[in-house]
Amino acid sequence: MVTDKCGTAHRQPGCLRLTGPNPDDPVEIDANCLDDPADLKALKTCVEFCRAIGNSPALRPFMKRELVPGPVDDSGLETFIRNATVSHSHQTCTAKMGRDAMSVVDHDLRVYGLDHLRIADGSVLPRVTTGNTMAPYVVIGERAGEFLKATHRLGP
Known part of the structure; x- marks a missing residue:
């Protein structure tokens, strides 16, 4: 957990690290998956449920033994x-849009602290949508196009 400037505790975000000075050097990615104990608990429940189904009497004739795990x-x-x-x-919500300490981009998709860089993909969503993610991604792309046209005085 990390504490923001207001004293509120948040889950430690993942991070990206440069591994060298060249643009071709790989990027080290630490997504910090399963940091929240509730995520691990939910996955354990899911795996145990699937194991129970797979090892059930009804499916036993179709298997010799459980291989994994x-x-x-x-x-x-x-x-x-x-x-x-x-x-x-x-993948969504890795470069959250907003105004709090965990936000990466502003309402115009500009990255805080960096000039001339915008992010226009699902990572800017502050929360995962309840439906398919394609529609919000299209809207984000369209809005990014509008922002760029206005900034650079392009088009009609």
Whole structure:
């Protein structure tokens, strides 16, 4: 947890680090996944539920044994979850738009503290949408286009 300037505790965000001075040097990414104990608890419940279904009498004739995660204790299950969990599709909220200490971009998609840099993707969403993320991404892109046209006096 980190504490903002108002004294409010927030989950420690992930971070990106440059690994060298060249533009081709890889970027080190630490997403800080599963930092919140509630996330790990929810994934344990999910894996245990799936294991119960897979090992149920109704499905037993179709399997020889459980391969993954296999016979593990609570600690082994946590290790399995931490090693097997990946993030794909619909990444959002990593460069939050807003005015608080955890925000990365302002309402015009400009990155705080950097000149001439805007972010125009799903990362600027302050919260994950409850539906498919494509529609908000399109709106963000369209708004970015409007901001750039106005800033650089382009188009009609």
